[in-house]
Amino acid sequence: MQFINNYIKFCESLSTWVGKGFAWCIVILCLGTVYECTMAYIFNNPTLWNFDFSLQMYGALFLMSGAYALAAEAHVRGDVIYRLFSVKTQASIDFVLYFLFFFPGIFALAFAGIDYAGNAWKSLETSWNSPAQIQIYMIKTLIPTAGFLLIIQGLSEVARCVIAMKTGKWPERLADVEETEKILMKKAEKGEEIKI
Amino acid sequence: MFGLTNPEIALMMMGIFLFLVLLGFPIAFTLLAMGVAFGYYAYYNPETMNTIFDNRVFDLVVQNTYSVMDNHVLTAVPLFLFMGYIVERAGIVAKLFFAIRLASYKLPASMAVAALITCTLFSTATGIIGAVVTLMGLLAWPAMVKHGYDKSFASGIICAGGCLGILIPPSIMLIVYAVIAQLSPLRLFAAAMLPGLLLASLYITYAIVLAMIKPEVAPKPKAEEIPATSVIVKEVLLSFLPLFTLILLVLGTILAGIATPAEAAAIGAFGALVMAYFYKTLKWESFRESVFLTAKTSAMIMWLFIGSWTFASIFSYLGGHEIFEHFFKSIDIEPWQFLVITQIIIFLLGWPLEWTEILIIFVPIFLPLLKTFGIDPYFFAMLIALNLQTSFLTPPMAMSAYYLKGVQKKNVELMEIFKGIMPFLAIVIFAMIILYNFPGLATWLPEKLFGN
Numbered sequence: 001m002q003f004i005n006n007y008i009k010f011c012e013s014l015s016t017w018v019g020k021g022f023a024w025c026i027v028i029l030c031l032g033t034v035y036e037c038t039m040a041y042i043f044n045n046p047t048l049w050n051f052d053f054s055l056q057m058y059g060a061l062f063l064m065s066g067a068y069a070l071a072a073e074a075h076v077r078g079d080v081i082y083r084l085f086s087v088k089t090q091a092s093i094d095f096v097l098y099f100l101f102f103f104p105g106i107f108a109l110a111f112a113g114i115d116y117a118g119n120a121w122k123s124l125e126t127s128w129n130s131p132a133q134i135q136i137y138m139i140k141t142l143i144p145t146a147g148f149l150l151i152i153q154g155l156s157e158v159a160r161c162v163i164a165m166k167t168g169k170w171p172e173r174l175a176d177v178e179e180t181e182k183i184l185m186k187k188a189e190k191g192e193e194i195k196i
Numbered sequence: 197m198f199g200l201t202n203p204e205i206a207l208m209m210m211g212i213f214l215f216l217v218l219l220g221f222p223i224a225f226t227l228l229a230m231g232v233a234f235g236y237y238a239y240y241n242p243e244t245m246n247t248i249f250d251n252r253v254f255d256l257v258v259q260n261t262y263s264v265m266d267n268h269v270l271t272a273v274p275l276f277l278f279m280g281y282i283v284e285r286a287g288i289v290a291k292l293f294f295a296i297r298l299a300s301y302k303l304p305a306s307m308a309v310a311a312l313i314t315c316t317l318f319s320t321a322t323g324i325i326g327a328v329v330t331l332m333g334l335l336a337w338p339a340m341v342k343h344g345y346d347k348s349f350a351s352g353i354i355c356a357g358g359c360l361g362i363l364i365p366p367s368i369m370l371i372v373y374a375v376i377a378q379l380s381p382l383r384l385f386a387a388a389m390l391p392g393l394l395l396a397s398l399y400i401t402y403a404i405v406l407a408m409i410k411p412e413v414a415p416k417p418k419a420e421e422i423p424a425t426s427v428i429v430k431e432v433l434l435s436f437l438p439l440f441t442l443i444l445l446v447l448g449t450i451l452a453g454i455a456t457p458a459e460a461a462a463i464g465a466f467g468a469l470v471m472a473y474f475y476k477t478l479k480w481e482s483f484r485e486s487v488f489l490t491a492k493t494s495a496m497i498m499w500l501f502i503g504s505w506t507f508a509s510i511f512s513y514l515g516g517h518e519i520f521e522h523f524f525k526s527i528d529i530e531p532w533q534f535l536v537i538t539q540i541i542i543f544l545l546g547w548p549l550e551w552t553e554i555l556i557i558f559v560p561i562f563l564p565l566l567k568t569f570g571i572d573p574y575f576f577a578m579l580i581a582l583n584l585q586t587s588f589l590t591p592p593m594a595m596s597a598y599y600l601k602g603v604q605k606k607n608v609e610l611m612e613i614f615k616g617i618m619p620f621l622a623i624v625i626f627a628m629i630i631l632y633n634f635p636g637l638a639t640w641l642p643e644k645l646f647g648n
Contacts, residue, residue: 019488019491019492019495020488020491022491023487023488023490023491024487025491026274026275026278026487026490026491026494027487029271029274029275029462030275030278030462030465030466031466032462033275033458033459033462033463034462034463034466036459037455037459037462037463041454041455051268054268054271054458055265055266055268055271058265058270058271058274058494059265059266061274061490061491061494061495062274062491062494062495062497062498062499063261063265063498065491065492065494065495066495066499068491068492068495069491069492069495069496069499070222072492074492074493074495074496075222075223075224075225075495075496075499076222076223076224076496076500076550076552076553077217077220077221077222077223078217078218078220078223078548078549078553079220080218080220080547080548080593081218081219081220082218082219082220083220090220093219093220093221094221097216097219097221097226100229101216101221101225101226101229101230102221102222102225102226102229103229104229104232104233105225105227105228105229105230105231105232105257105503105506106225106228106229108228108232108253108254108257109228109257109258109261111249111254112254112255112257112258113258113261115254115258116255116258116259116262139265140262143258143261143262176488177484177485177488177489179324179326179327179489180284180285180324180326180327180330180331181326181327181329181330181599181602182326184330184331184334184602184603185330185599185602185603188334188602188603188604188605189602189605
């Protein structure tokens with residue numbers, strides 16, 4: 001049991017750490033685009049690289065946050081009926097569905113992604129979006145990387161199901177930033193004072 | 197397989213998917229895995245196969261993933277999300293509400309009008325419904341109730357006003373729609389301007405008229421509560437004008453065709469940061485949180501795209517779309533009946549699902565049929581955008597009512613909120629009827645700005 005708990009903690013920390021790291025791409029994406037606008041509209045001298053650059057920042061951002069979002073339960077689920085079930089039922093459903101409807105897709109993505117990225121590396125592929133012809137083999141490598149991160153995180157989700165099926169209680173998740181509405185509703189629930 | 201034809205298998209695929217959605221499994225991964233499984237069957241060809249991995253579906257999955265990454269329109273989504281989280285966490289909403297409230301004191305139901313205008317502006321900048329409703333529920337709701345406003349009326353204002361953000365551009369929903377339907381995001385923004393303003397002004401008119409007929413639901417402020425004109429002007433200049441200018445700048449550059457949505461979004465996010473810096477309200481911690489939340493929400497939306505594109509390409513390869521087309525052709529209906537049927541389906545889907553899933557998964561089924569019935573895609577998009585407002589407002593699964601109830605637990609009953617929402621729900625449906633009778637509301641501005 002201790003081993004399972006450690007594994008869950010390790011996976012969640014890994015996914016969260018990677019996701020939060022790549023999350024900073026949004027700042028670079030934002031500043032890069034502001035720079036491009038300044039150059040293009042004020043100095044009439046647009047950059048060649050920003051089109052591809054912004055695509056790559058955006059791609060890295062969402063690909064590498066996929067496992068983080070899974071660890072933080074941010075992926076949407078239609079839980080109208082699901083939340084009426086007992087924890088044990090929820091865990092058993094999830095346990096089965098992870099094998100049937102999670103791993104096949106992610107495995108396909110991860111392993112097919114290896115070939116895809118491999119081909120890009122072989123030809124040192126560049127982008128045809130702009131004359132700058134920026135390399136794209138790095139960003140393509142992130143596809144299988146994101147896939148494997150999701151596999152690791154998915155196994156941790158399965159481990160959570162095992163614990164929940166045994167104990168009837170979902171293990172606590174790592175504390176993480178939450179949406180404003182969740183924070184406010186939690187504070188209101190506890191009767192805390194809220195400053196806006 | 198089992199003697200089924202391909203289109204029948206496509207229907208089965210949709211059926212299994214709906215069942216899994218109801219079981220509550222994360223939708224993005226369900227779509228991806230089902231796409232892979234059914235795709236493996238669809239592309240299965242023993243003659244060209246050396247190993248069990250020789251199947252075109254594997255290339256398809258990676259290529260679809262890469263096309264989500266290579267879509268420049270979608271880069272606007274994380275940027276707008278980022279802008280929204282910054283605005284939301286920078287304490288701008290309180291200033292905004294206070295300023296507008298002072299400026300509008302002469303109107304009947306002045307606080308309700310102020311709350312609606314704040315909601316409109318604020319949700320235009322953030323586009324995140326939960327945040328708008330909870331923040332306004334803590335800020336404007338108690339203020340209104342304290343001044344003797346009817347609780348139901350105040351609740352309806354907050355819940356309905358908070359949803360406007362998905363309709364009024366620049367909205368993330370419209371960008372997602374543009375990508376799904378392969379429409380120009382610029383034109384879609386232009387198309388949404390008039391319907392969005394129409395709905396907002398209908399809400400405001402309703403509040404004013406109701407206060408004139410029944411002054412007891414929204415009492416006038418007392419004379420001593422109204423500050424000097426100079427104070428009002430100062431508040432408006434300092435609090436209202438900066439955000440308003442930022443929104444106008446973002447929207448204006450897009451509609452004038454100067455900047456792409458992504459560029460405007462980046463400028464908007466940057467402008468929000470600058471504003472927060474001058475207000476001295478954004479802490480480093482809140483900034484970090486905005487960065488991380490942007491990553492999580494972007495991942496949620498984009499992985500849904502990856503899954504649904506894979507699912508949809510297999511679904512249509514198996515001939516699933518043709519089934520719907522045959523069905524709608526065989527029942528021999530008029531275009532208006534088609535519109536009513538689709539809108540009712542979307543309305544019903546809004547009960548268990550959120551706008552992301554409805555748009556990314558179900559709307560694509562109807563899109564190929566628009567040509568058959570000769571319906572303008574921008575007009576159709578606006579009907580859906582209006583309709584999706586109702587998915588947050590229709591009891592018993594009205595998310596915005598639950599957000600409000602969540603922050604005002606002891607002070608209001610859920611039934612009071614539902615009662616207050618009802619007139620606004622009727623207004624949304626009324627707005628849809630107006631739009632249906634005057635499609636020009638959606639098509640005139642895009643044509644005016646960008647030609648045919």
